[in-house]
Amino acid sequence: MKTKLKVTVSHERCMGSTTCVFLASDSFILTNENKAEFIGQNNSLDAIKEAAENCPVNAIRVEIE
Numbered sequence: 001m002k003t004k005l006k007v008t009v010s011h012e013r014c015m016g017s018t019t020c021v022f023l024a025s026d027s028f029i030l031t032n033e034n035k036a037e038f039i040g041q042n043n044s045l046d047a048i049k050e051a052a053e054n055c056p057v058n059a060i061r062v063e064i065e
């Protein structure tokens with residue numbers, strides 16, 4: 001069974017580095033305002049966690065639901 005995640009991106013913190021988009025490209029997009037948005041759990045748990053861990057401003061929060 002797939003672990004269900006609740007992922008939030010702080011737009012206050014996000015500075016558009018695109019790291020998360022690069023590491024989990026099916027789960028994060030960059031908006032026109034250069035802010036990342038979580039669009040769905042379309043990558044593996046590990047990839048999404050890696051994206052969160054590598055965000056330079058710690059803007060991504062991952063919780064297991």
Ligand code: SF4
Binds near residue numbers: 016054
């Ligand atoms: S890695 Fe962090 S700062 Fe970079 S785009 Fe994603 S949320 Fe924004």
